[in-house]
Amino acid sequence: MEAVQKNRQPYTPGQSEFWRVTIALMLASLSIFSTLYVFQPLLPVFTDQFQVSATESSLLMSACVIAMVVGLFILGFSADRYGRAAVMKVSLFITAGTLILLPFTPTFGWMVVVRFIQGFFLAGIPAAAMGYLGAEVAHKHLGLAMTLYISSNALGGMGGRVVGGYVTDLFNWQSTLYIFAAFGLLSALLFLVLFPKERFFEKTDQAISDDLKGMLVHLKSRSMLVLFMMGVLLQIVFTAIWTYIPFHLQGDPFNWSLKWIAFTYFAYVFGVLAPPLAGRVSDVIGLKKVMFTGVTILIVGAALSALPSGTFVLVGLSLICMGFFVAHSMAAALVSKSATHHKSGASGFYLISYYLGVAIGSTAIGTLWESYQWTGVLSVTLLLIILFIFLPLYKDE
Structure with missing residues (x-):
C-alpha cells in the first residue's frame, strides 16, 4: 500500500x-x-x-x-x-x-x-x-x-x-x-x-455549457480584458514584422537570398534568454513595470528595423524578439496571477487572443504591405504605442 x-x-x-x-x-x-x-x-x-x-x-x-x-x-x-x-x-x-x-x-x-x-x-x-x-x-x-x-x-x-x-x-x-x-x-x-x-x-461529466460559463466570467473583468487585448496587440505587431521581413529583405537595398534571410530568425535566441531574467527582475519591481519595459524595447527595435542598413535591421529584430517575449511572458503571468478562479479558462482566453493576433498580423496587415511596403507594416507599432498608453492598466499588482 x-x-x-x-x-x-x-x-x-x-x-x-x-x-x-x-x-x-x-x-x-x-x-x-x-x-x-x-x-x-x-x-x-x-x-x-x-x-x-x-x-x-x-x-x-x-x-x-x-x-x-x-x-x-x-x-x-x-x-x-x-x-x-x-x-x-x-x-x-x-x-x-x-x-x-x-x-x-x-x-x-x-x-x-x-x-x-x-x-x-x-x-x-x-x-x-x-x-x-x-x-x-x-x-x-x-x-x-x-x-x-x-x-x-x-x-x-x-x-x-x-x-x-x-x-x-x-x-x-x-x-x-x-x-x-x-x-x-x-x-x-x-x-x-x-x-x-x-x-x-479524473474523467469529468461536467457539461460543456458549465465549462464555458466558467471561462466567460473573465470577459466581465476589465483588467482581464486589458490583458487579453495586450496579447492581441503584441502578437499583431510581432507577427506582422516576421511575416513580411522576408519580402522586405529580398528587395532593395538588401537583395538577400532566402538562406541569409533565414539566419535572421536566430534573433529568437534573445526571446529565449530574456524572459527568465525578466522574471527575476519582476520579483523586485513588479510585473507591470517589466511588461512596459518589454513593450518599449519592442518599439525601439521596430524603429531601428526601418533604417536601410542590414546591421540596424538585425539589431532591431533582436530587440523586437527580446521585447516581445518579455512583455508576453509578463502579460501571461499577470493573467495567471489576477485570475482568482477558473485559471485555466483565463489562460485559455489569453492564448486565444494571442493566436488571433497571429492571424491578424499574418494576413490582415498584408494590405499595408501591398500599399506602403515596410513602412506600412511598421505603422502597426504606432497603434500599439497609442493603445498601450491609454489602456487602463492595473493600479495594484
Missing part, C-alpha cells in the same frame, strides 16, 4: 519520470511550433510558384492559426474528458501526416485547406500540456518543467524558420516539409515511448 502511495506522488526532478515527461513535451513542442512557423520564411517562394500575392500567401499562416484557435476550444474540452495524453498523441501523429500530405496538394487553395486541418490538430499540445504538468508534476518543481516546455515553444519557432528557409534555399520547399515530417514522426514515436501514463486524471 505504501508503495502504491509513493507511486502516486507528483513527479520531482529526482525521479526519471519527471525528465521523461519534460523531454517528451519538449520534443512535442519543438515538432508542433516548428511545423506552425516553417511556412513563414517560405511565403515569397509560394508567391512565385503559385503566382499569388504576398497577402494571399500569408493565408498559409493565418488559416493555420485560426484553426488553432478553434482547436484550443475543442481539444481543450476533449482533453478534460478523454485524457490529456491521448489528445497530445493524436495531435502529434496527425501533424506529421499532414506535413507528408502537403507537397502532394495540386493547388495553392488545397494547401490552405490542409494547413487549416493541420492547425486544428497543432492545438492539441498547447491545449493539454500545461494541464498535464499541473496535475502530474509537484508544484514546487512546476516552474522548472513549465520553463523548459515554454522555451521549447520559442526554440521550435526559431528552428522552423531557420531550418525551413535554409533547406528550401539549398533544395526546395517539398524537401523541407519531408524533413519536418520525418522529425515530427520521430517525435511522436519517442513521445509514445517516453510519456508516462496519467495518474491523476
Whole structure:
C-alpha cells in the first residue's frame, strides 16, 4: 500500500519520470511550433510558384492559426474528458501526416485547406500540456518543467524558420516539409515511448455549457480584458514584422537570398534568454513595470528595423524578439496571477487572443504591405504605442 502511495506522488526532478515527461513535451513542442512557423520564411517562394500575392500567401499562416484557435476550444474540452495524453498523441501523429500530405496538394487553395486541418490538430499540445504538468508534476518543481516546455515553444519557432528557409534555399520547399515530417514522426514515436501514463486524471461529466460559463466570467473583468487585448496587440505587431521581413529583405537595398534571410530568425535566441531574467527582475519591481519595459524595447527595435542598413535591421529584430517575449511572458503571468478562479479558462482566453493576433498580423496587415511596403507594416507599432498608453492598466499588482 505504501508503495502504491509513493507511486502516486507528483513527479520531482529526482525521479526519471519527471525528465521523461519534460523531454517528451519538449520534443512535442519543438515538432508542433516548428511545423506552425516553417511556412513563414517560405511565403515569397509560394508567391512565385503559385503566382499569388504576398497577402494571399500569408493565408498559409493565418488559416493555420485560426484553426488553432478553434482547436484550443475543442481539444481543450476533449482533453478534460478523454485524457490529456491521448489528445497530445493524436495531435502529434496527425501533424506529421499532414506535413507528408502537403507537397502532394495540386493547388495553392488545397494547401490552405490542409494547413487549416493541420492547425486544428497543432492545438492539441498547447491545449493539454500545461494541464498535464499541473496535475502530474509537484508544484514546487512546476516552474522548472513549465520553463523548459515554454522555451521549447520559442526554440521550435526559431528552428522552423531557420531550418525551413535554409533547406528550401539549398533544395526546395517539398524537401523541407519531408524533413519536418520525418522529425515530427520521430517525435511522436519517442513521445509514445517516453510519456508516462496519467495518474491523476479524473474523467469529468461536467457539461460543456458549465465549462464555458466558467471561462466567460473573465470577459466581465476589465483588467482581464486589458490583458487579453495586450496579447492581441503584441502578437499583431510581432507577427506582422516576421511575416513580411522576408519580402522586405529580398528587395532593395538588401537583395538577400532566402538562406541569409533565414539566419535572421536566430534573433529568437534573445526571446529565449530574456524572459527568465525578466522574471527575476519582476520579483523586485513588479510585473507591470517589466511588461512596459518589454513593450518599449519592442518599439525601439521596430524603429531601428526601418533604417536601410542590414546591421540596424538585425539589431532591431533582436530587440523586437527580446521585447516581445518579455512583455508576453509578463502579460501571461499577470493573467495567471489576477485570475482568482477558473485559471485555466483565463489562460485559455489569453492564448486565444494571442493566436488571433497571429492571424491578424499574418494576413490582415498584408494590405499595408501591398500599399506602403515596410513602412506600412511598421505603422502597426504606432497603434500599439497609442493603445498601450491609454489602456487602463492595473493600479495594484
